[in-house]
């Protein structure tokens with residue numbers, strides 16, 4: 001990560017590593033936190049509830065990166081510092097309602113399907129603006145930026161146009177007065193890049209990379 005950052009004149013401190021711990025036991029997560037990992041990413045609510053519950057004595061930030069159904073919003077708000085995978089107005093409204101109940105400002109990213117890939121979740125780029133406009137009045141939601149997951153390619157270089165497209169989209173909102181003026185929207189974060197392509201994502205402006213296999217080994 002540091003090498004990639006320095007290769008494009010970025011500070012390594014500007015890129016956060018989320019260690020993706022889906023299917024990794026609580027004991028191994030504990031070891032990772034003790035070794036210096038500060039951020040963990042989980043995909044499944046039930047699995048995360050069990051593991052986070054047994055690791056409460058350790059200081060770590062928890063990120064939800066999987067597909068989130070509206071009926072699980074309540075648990076997501078209780079468990080996670082940052083939810084990366086918000087992809088509908090229905091879900092944001094549910095998160096807002098649950099966050100308000102416990103007096104929390106829930107930080108989120110909007111997941112964008114930049115490739116318009118039918119197999120991937122995320123909203124189409126053209127719907128991102130209208131969604132952000134709706135979020136402006138949801139005071140218990142704070143949008144921190146965008147997230148994407150390109151289709152799978154053998155050659156990680158093929159992810160590059162998707163990462164660039166996400167950055168361009170983010171930059172457009174940064175310049176949009178109505179979004180800029182919203183107190184609960186800042187567009188600083190770009191969550192993109194996994195084990196196979198995090199170096200390229202960093203070259204394209206990632207501020208958060210989500211890496212599982214390279215840290216914990218292959219999952220079954």
Ligand SMILES: *Cc1c(COP(=O)(O)O)cnc(C)c1O
Pocket residue numbers: 020022043065066149193194195196210211212213214
């Ligand atoms: C599993 C997962 C990752 C990590 O993938 P690796 O290839 O193991 O690094 C990153 N992001 C999301 C959304 C995932 O589901």
